Amino acid sequence: MADFESVRTRLETSYVNPEEDHPYKYFHESTFHPHYDGRFGDRILKYDEQQAHLKALIQTYLSTMNSIGAETWLMHGTLLGWYWNRKVMPWDSDLDVMVSEKSLHFLASYHNMTMHSFKLPGQKRTRTYLLEINPNYREGEVDEENRIDARWIDTEIGLFIDITTLRRNRSADDEEAMMVKDKHHYMLDDIYPLRDSTFEGIPVWIPYAYPDILSEEYGQEALSGTNHEHHRFDAERQTWIPQKILDSKFDGDDG
């Protein structure tokens, strides 16, 4: 991870403890939460704040990738959020995207450590995001310490997107077996051809067999169940509502 002094923004001290991690691990988590970068963040944001920052995080990432032409698509929890209502799920604190091997090489060659500033609607200050590539990206083996190939980081508060790469599974006989360094396996034809859609209002690519990928990773209930993580899906408003609000509404009607 680039050292604190050379990338620091507003913080005086770093909330990272690299000594505690494996010596070859590149990206480190903050001392206060695994989904914050301790070089930029010093606290866990509140529910609403975090949601707004994550939305801006994925919007800026997707529009940057669209404009520089790198191929990226949604995966894991972020894909599940897309499936339900084209939005980040409010209880999520991280985002997952995937890139092709070619795109990663392209990003590493021309865009590593670039800063991208955005003036977002409704925000007075510009926000700056950092694209940082893991120097171990060339090694194609399963590597638990360096499973994240790159990060898109909000340099104001430290939230980030994990970027992983879809690679040829060189240990499999089948040429079409693909893998990611976090040991997830996919068939190439489940990912390609990518489909176009939108996410948080920005054009995005989606894996071809998106519901199969989701039900394999999260179970079939993830596609039908309306209760998740203390939230309930409101079918008419197409949005996740926290159980707390539902309960308080119920009490209000009662009294």
Add this chain to the structure above:
Amino acid sequence: MPSGTADEDEPLSAYKARLHNQNTTKPLIEQVSNQWKEKDSDTEKVPYYAEDDTRELGFCDLEDDGSCPNVSRDIVSSRRFRRMFAVTLLAALLLYYAWKHLVAPPLEEDWAYKEGFVAQENGTYGIAKGGRDIDPDLVRLQDLDKRLLPGGEADVEGKRRLVFVGDVHGCKEELVKLLKEVEFDENSDHLVLVGDVISKGPDNVGVLDELIRLNASSVRGNHEDRILQVARSAHNTLSSTSSKGHAKDLALLKQLKPRHIEYLRSMPLMLHIPSLPQAAKPTHKKDSPISEHILVVHAGVVPGVPFSKQDPYYIMNMRSINRRTHVPSALHASSKNEKPWFDVWGWYNDRIFRKQSLKHFNHALQPTDYEAEEDNRAWTSLWKNFWGERHARPKPQVVIYGHDSKTGLQIHRWSKGLDSACVGGGKLTALVLNAKGKWETKSVGCKNYRG
């Protein structure tokens, strides 16, 4: 002292003599002495048992002839009772097994199917946005051109036919042979394909040209969908698509002319055919005439979910449905709750057809379900006023589909699966439907193009 009472001091002979005298003069009744009344017996005052809690033991007292163990022993030792007992036990056992193996399983099955249709606390399939709007080019639902409907306004004599054909996969030779086999008449017959007309086989362009020439209708299959998606995203040079399938798709894409792409793009996800006006009376048997409206899709549909909420991916890829959550899967059924999609579809439509209650069912009336109601609007509102609720019921519907070559030809009452694995050396199958709703299937053998 009353007469007739024995005096203790009187000698026996005198007593006898006196008795004799009395007998001759008095009625016998007067000789009854009722001596017991005068006896002031102490024993009567003492209860048979001491007044404590042992009284209840009476029931089980072995000394007492009327107590339970003794009575039971008597009963059990009776031959008749033993026979009766054996018969009762046997009857109970028989009833139990009949319930367990004959009555309960279909009831349980019924309940398990029903569970998927009634509102559930944790939601059901079709609530999430899913892939509903994923492809702006996709025509979701198309109605068959009225002029092509057998027995319709343009065919009063009922001469027209509809010919449905399973997955062709570029097997042009076999398609031509099959059309000859069913004596296809270009003037009075209309050809309908269930999708996957291209890919895998020898002559994709030839098949498309033939379909365009015949003005045939086809729904979009997963292979058409894939090639159209490849066409949309082929410009991206940073893709790492090196799959064999992708290479074949790209090669095919190069062969296709704009008219072919246009034809592929015009294929709707679902083709709706209204019920045939001259159709014969339907029955519940699987060879019944098809008098209901028909939906043509490539793989399947989730029953009870409105067309607008069906995910196109599954319409083109499903093979099974979880009967509890109604989430489909592209794989074959592999667990207890996963069922071939047409089983769930069949259960639902059987229920509608038999006019069984749909109380508490998720209401998912399709726009096309209202077609009959429009004619009887006055009736419907009368009905509504009388019962205080709308009695609009979904109408049963027959689905004609393909996609599942492994399972092969699948003819059920509410679904007709026509993929009989032509491209792999199986057969190419057609279902021919006339204006009366009568239908038959015909097949021709295919070369194996995959070996």
